[in-house]
Amino acid sequence: xxxxxxxxxxxxxxxxILGGGQLGRxxxxxxxxLGLNVHVFCPDPxxxxxxxxxxxxxxxxxxxxxLAAFAQTADVITYEFENVPARTAEVLAALRPVRPGPYAxxxxxxxxxxxxxxxxAGIPVAPFRAVDSTADLDEALAEFGGRGVLKTRRFGxxxxxxxxxxxxxxxxxxxxxxxxxxAILEGLISFEREVSVIVARGLDGMARAYDVAENRHEHxxxxxxxxxxxxxxxxxxxxxxxxxxxxxxxxxxxxxxxxMFLLREAGAERxxxxxxxxxxxxxxxxxxxxxxxxxxxxxxxxIAGWPLGSAERHFDVEMENLIGxxxxxxxxxxxxxxxxxxxxxxxxxxxxRKMGHVNRVRPIKP
Amino acid sequence: xxxxxxxxxxxxxxxxILGGGQLGRxxxxxxxxLGLNVHVFCPDPxxxxxxxxxxxxxxxxxxxxxLAAFAQTADVITYEFENVPARTAEVLAALRPVRPGPYAxxxxxxxxxxxxxxxxAGIPVAPFRAVDSTADLDEALAEFGGRGVLKTRRFGxxxxxxxxxxxxxxxxxxxxxxxxxxAILEGLISFEREVSVIVARGLDGMARAYDVAENRHEHxxxxxxxxxxxxxxxxxxxxxxxxxxxxxxxxxxxxxxxxMFLLREAGAERxxxxxxxxxxxxxxxxxxxxxxxxxxxxxxxxIAGWPLGSAERHFDVEMENLIGxxxxxxxxxxxxxxxxxxxxxxxxxxxxRKMGHVNRVRPIKP
Numbered sequence: 262x263x264x265x266x267x268x269x270x271x272x273x274x275x276x277x278i279l280g281g282g283q284l285g286r287x288x289x290x291x292x293x294x295l296g297l298n299v300h301v302f303c304p305d306p307x308x309x310x311x312x313x314x315x316x317x318x319x320x321x322x323x324x325x326x327x328l329a330a331f332a333q334t335a336d337v338i339t340y341e342f343e344n345v346p347a348r349t350a351e352v353l354a355a356l357r358p359v360r361p362g363p364y365a366x367x368x369x370x371x372x373x374x375x376x377x378x379x380x381x382a383g384i385p386v387a388p389f390r391a392v393d394s395t396a397d398l399d400e401a402l403a404e405f406g407g408r409g410v411l412k413t414r415r416f417g418x419x420x421x422x423x424x425x426x427x428x429x430x431x432x433x434x435x436x437x438x439x440x441x442x443x444a445i446l447e448g449l450i451s452f453e454r455e456v457s458v459i460v461a462r463g464l465d466g467m468a469r470a471y472d473v474a475e476n477r478h479e480h481x482x483x484x485x486x487x488x489x490x491x492x493x494x495x496x497x498x499x500x501x502x503x504x505x506x507x508x509x510x511x512x513x514x515x516x517x518x519x520x521m522f523l524l525r526e527a528g529a530e531r532x533x534x535x536x537x538x539x540x541x542x543x544x545x546x547x548x549x550x551x552x553x554x555x556x557x558x559x560x561x562x563x564i565a566g567w568p569l570g571s572a573e574r575h576f577d578v579e580m581e582n583l584i585g586x587x588x589x590x591x592x593x594x595x596x597x598x599x600x601x602x603x604x605x606x607x608x609x610x611x612x613x614r615k616m617g618h619v620n621r622v623r624p625i626k627p
Numbered sequence: 628x629x630x631x632x633x634x635x636x637x638x639x640x641x642x643x644i645l646g647g648g649q650l651g652r653x654x655x656x657x658x659x660x661l662g663l664n665v666h667v668f669c670p671d672p673x674x675x676x677x678x679x680x681x682x683x684x685x686x687x688x689x690x691x692x693x694l695a696a697f698a699q700t701a702d703v704i705t706y707e708f709e710n711v712p713a714r715t716a717e718v719l720a721a722l723r724p725v726r727p728g729p730y731a732x733x734x735x736x737x738x739x740x741x742x743x744x745x746x747x748a749g750i751p752v753a754p755f756r757a758v759d760s761t762a763d764l765d766e767a768l769a770e771f772g773g774r775g776v777l778k779t780r781r782f783g784x785x786x787x788x789x790x791x792x793x794x795x796x797x798x799x800x801x802x803x804x805x806x807x808x809x810a811i812l813e814g815l816i817s818f819e820r821e822v823s824v825i826v827a828r829g830l831d832g833m834a835r836a837y838d839v840a841e842n843r844h845e846h847x848x849x850x851x852x853x854x855x856x857x858x859x860x861x862x863x864x865x866x867x868x869x870x871x872x873x874x875x876x877x878x879x880x881x882x883x884x885x886x887m888f889l890l891r892e893a894g895a896e897r898x899x900x901x902x903x904x905x906x907x908x909x910x911x912x913x914x915x916x917x918x919x920x921x922x923x924x925x926x927x928x929x930i931a932g933w934p935l936g937s938a939e940r941h942f943d944v945e946m947e948n949l950i951g952x953x954x955x956x957x958x959x960x961x962x963x964x965x966x967x968x969x970x971x972x973x974x975x976x977x978x979x980r981k982m983g984h985v986n987r988v989r990p991i992k993p
Contacts, residue, residue, distance in 0.1 A: 265958045272957055272970050290656055293679050296957070296970025296983060313659050315678035550919060553967055553988065562961065571964040575941065591638055591662070592631045595928065598937040601919050604638050604662025617662060622919065 268464065269566035270336055272296035275315075276561065277335030277357070279322075279349070281308025283605040283615060284341035284541050287549075289313045291557035297565070302331045309605045310341075322349045332356035339515065339564050343369050343539050344416060360464075360564040361515040365539040368511065371414045373445050375537065382510040384503060385533050387522075388448035395436045401446040402432055409446040411435050421481075450533060452522035456490045459545035460504035461516045461559040464566040468508045469559075470501035471552065471572045474544045474580075476520075482613065486544040486580040488551065492523055496530040507537060516560035518542025543582065543615075550601045550620040551578040576622035588616035599623060634830065635932035636702055638662035641681075642927065643701030643723070645688075645715070647674025649971040649981060650707035650907050653915075655679045657923035663931070668697045675971045676707075688715045698722035705881065705930050709735050709905050710782060726830075726930040727881040731905040734877065737780045739811050741903065748876040750869060751899050753888075754814035761802045767812040768798055775812040777801050787847075816899060818888035822856045825911035826870035827882045827925040830932040834874045835925075836867035837918065837938045840910045840946075842886075848979065852910040852946040854917065858889055862896040873903060882926035884908025909948065909981075916967045916986040917944040942988035954982035965989060 270276075276292045278285045281303030289299040289310050300316040301308065311317045316334060320327030328349060332338065338359045343366060350366055353359050368378045376389045390401035392411065402409060407429070413422035424439055426432050427449075436444065455476045462468040475490035476483055490497065504519040511517075518538040524531045545556040554562075554570030562569055583590070588610060594602045604617035636642075642658045644651045647669030655665040655676050666682040667674065677683045682700060686693030694715060698704065704725045709732060716732055719725050734744045742755045756767035758777065768775060773795070779788035790805055792798050793815075802810065821842045828834040841856035842849055856863065870885040877883075884904040890897045911922035920928075920936030928935055949956070954976060960968045970983035 269958075272954070273972070273974065286659075290659065290679070293652075293656065293972065294969055296972050298678065298972065312664065312681035313656070313679045553916060553965075567958070568962045570961070570967075573964075588638070592635075592933070595936070596934045598939075599919075603660055606639070606659065606662050606664065608639060 266464075266566060270297065273298065274336040274565075275300050275334055276564070277302065277331055277338040277353075278310065278314075278341060279303075279338065279345055279353075280341035281305060281310035281317075282341055283309055283607075285310035286313055286605060287546075287557045287603075288339070288341060288541065288560060291555065292561045295558065295561060295565075297561065300331065300334050302327070307608060309607055312606055322346050325352050328352045329356060337564050339560070341540055361511075361513050361517070361539045365511050365513050365517070369537050369539045372412055372536070373414050373443070376445065376447075378510075379507070379534055379537075382507065384507060385531070387450050387533050387535075390446050392436065392444040392446050398432065398436050398444075398446060402426065405446065405448045407432075408449045410449065411439055411444055411446050413439060414443045414445060450522050450524065452533070453525045454490065454492070454523040455520065455535070456492065456500060456523055456532075457486070457518055457520045457542065457544040458500050458504035459516060459518055459542055459548065459556050460501070460508050461556070461563050461569050461572070462505075462508040462513045463563045463569050464514050465568070466509075467569055468505040469569045469572045470504045471545065471548055471556070472574045473497045473500045474547060476544050479584075480613070482584060482615075483543050483582055484584070485582070486547055488547050488574065488578050490523075493530055496523070496532065500532055503532065503534060507534070513539070515539070515563045516541050516545070516556050518544060520544070543618075544580075546603070546618050547578045547580040547620055548572075548574075549603065550622055551576040575625070577625050578620055578622045581619050581621070582615055583617040583619065585612040585614055585616065586610060591617075594619050597621070632830075632932060636663065639664065640702040640931075641666050641700055642930070643668065643697055643704040644676065644680075644707060645669075645704065645711060645719075646707035647671060647676035647683075648707055649675055649973075649983075651676035652679055652971060653923045653969075654705070654707060654907065654926060657921065658927045661924065661927060661931075663927065666697065666700050668693070673974060675973055678972055688712050691718050694718045695722065703930050705926070707906055727877075727879050727883070727905045731877050731879050731883070735903050735905045738778055738902070739780050739809070742811065742813075744876075745873070745900055745903075748873065750873060751897070753816045753899050753901075756812050758802065758810040758812050764798065764802050764810075764812060768792065771812065771814045773798075774815045776815065777805055777810055777812050779805060780809040780811060816888050816890065818899070819891045820856065820858070820889040821886065821901070822858065822866060822889055822898075823852070823884055823886045823908065823910040824866050824870035825882060825884055825908055825914065825922050826867070826874050827922070827929050827935050827938070828871075828874040828879045829929045829935050830880055831934070832875075833935055834871040835935045835938045836870045837911065837914055837922070838940045839863045839866045840913060842910050845950075846979070848950060848981075849909050849948055850950070851948070852913055854913050854940065854944050856889075859896055862889070862898065866898055869898065869900060873900070879905070881905070881929045882907050882911070882922050884910060886910070910946075912969070912984050913944045913946040913986055914938075914940075915969065916988055917942040941991070943991050944986055944988045947985050947987070948981055949983040949985060951978040951980055951982065952976060957983075960985050963987070
């Protein structure tokens with residue numbers, strides 16, 4: 262007969278979720294199914310997660326009184342986005358367990374810290390250099406053969422805060438065009454595919470990775486994730502191992518997305534880690550319909566101090582993001598017997614806005 | 628390219644759900660996943676469905692002003708229980724589509740009407756007689772060999788409102804013990820198993836049945852549903868056909884549970900329909916984890932005027948109800964890799980109260 266450690270949550274306890282977007286909504290749905298109460302904190306009164314949460318607070322992330330009130334009602338606090346302000350995390354962590362912890366937030370909020378952490382942990386990454394001035398940029402470009410991707414250290418997502426440099430003309434004024442903010446230059450990688458691994462790690466230190474997804478982007482936004490990825494079995498095992506190692510070295514608790522590039526060099530496959538996201542991840546939405554335990558339930562189990570569920574995959578699957586007016590195809594998707602539709606309940610459709618996704622499953626090819 | 632009929636709901640529309648128990652809660656979760664808003668009406672302020680609904684009203688089912696306010700906000704109204712008062716249904720139906728419709732409610736609220744409807748539709752049922760007095764009871768018993776089950780016509784569930792009569796002693800005063808209310812006597816059936824079929828029928832008239840479940844009760848409350856049922860393939864096909872026929876003859880829209888007895892007579896299997904429930908059904912909870920489209924999503928699709936999803940089953944499965952303190956085993960269930968836990972978020976555990984369920988899946992035996 263199993264028993265739960267004292268630190269574990271109990272059904273009826275409250276999960277506080279910082280952020281009310283679609284990830285917060287899907288976390289809330291998973292928590293409710295496990296008999297937990299959900300309290301969502303978000304500055305936006307039209308947050309999709311509010312519609313499925315027992316309690317909600319609309320306040321700024323800087324509103325310390327509201328943060329304290331939120332923390333009082335929650336047994337454990339988690340978040341749906343990595344750009345939680347450091348002070349917000351600090352205020353909350355003084356009152357309640359915040360999972361994943363501040364270290365993971367800290368590492369992943371800053372590309373330089375992240376890359377330095379990864380390299381230090383023996384994880385393969387593209388070459389990188391800190392860039393805090395035009396002079397730094399020129400120096401780094403000289404080192405990387407005149408080419409690279411210049412990225413802000415903080416607040417980049419979906420291709421924002423990045424400049425591709427392939428020539429002297431690209432380089433001229435690039436640091437200023439990026440806003441003259443702390444940045445890094447990454448060496449240009451000629452990769453064959455982009456893949457990602459969703460990994461969970463429990464409070465007991467047990468880590469468990471899902472199968473590798475192959476990701477295709479359109480306009481810098483994830484369009485599809487296909488599982489299994491078209492990569493060798495040994496490479497897939499290595500990708501999962503890399504993700505588990507990162508989770509362990511971070512002392513991580515919860516679900517994390519690890520994005521990687523697959524390089525082919527003289528026929529051999531090689532992986533480089535591009536970035537990590539300390540949260541449930543868009544490229545893991547396929548787990549909702551192809552696994553018994555989704556990334557959302559897995560995250561809740563981890564932060565609750567509960568045992569992780571099985572990450573076994575029962576279908577081959579393609580997840581397609583419904584972006585902007587893609588979501589107008591909802592009726593066609595409903596008529597497709599292998600498709601499962603997920604819509605986020607966002608009132609307003611805007612180009613580039615993630616409105617929902619669809620998982621299309623088929624039997625696993627032997 | 629498919630298109631939706633004009634009467635169909637659109638994402639962002641609101642489903643009104645009458646009743647805030649676990650069935651309402653699971654309907655609300657399914658609707659949210661499809662991008663619908665949910666509004667729950669229930670007299671009990673501690674309703675489990677309230678925690679996952681965008682809007683809620685606490686009011687009596689007789690409060691016509693509250694019913695009207697509720698109907699104003701909803702595009703389509705449905706319910707989680709069959710004992711919706713006739714006047715409540717009438718008030719709502721005057722303002723908005725109520726699905727399933729009043730006819731199905733009417734038929735299923737009264738055992739005499741129900742049995743008469745079924746027999747008239749050519750569906751096999753146990754012999755039955757109306758009983759409105761002790762004299763009626765004696766007459767019916769004489770006809771059925773002195774044995775039978777005396778049941779109130781209305782408001783019976785989980786074995787309540789029933790008396791077993793096997794002897795003269797049982798019969799004496801039985802009509803009074805049942806409350807001297809309109810009743811029926813059903814002939815005693817010697818059955819081998821209890822099975823059920825969950826069937827959905829869309830606004831377009833398309834009916835689709837899930838696989839047959841075999842049900843085991845404890846203390847008159849469903850304890851487990853096992854799929855597939857241990858019955859012959861031809862009998863299983865017949866059970867599904869019976870359920871589809873009932874849905875068609877009722878002009879039904881939504882998901883319905885059809886409970887049946889399996890009799891074995893000289894080695895041959897024969898089915899009798901015991902009762903129908905015009906709603907999602909406890910014996911269909913296995914569909915959440917063994918099918919891509921659960922009974923809850925299927926019900927929402929049907930009442931929304933959307934195409935039904937596939938009812939295909941991808942696992943063999945046993946659903947176990949967690950009744951009363953059964954739910955204290957939640958941590959053992961979480962540690963079982965083939966199990967998926969569902970808890971209803973009820974604050975108070977009471978003996979006999981349905982607190983949650985668990986689906987245990989395994990690969991389909993070829």
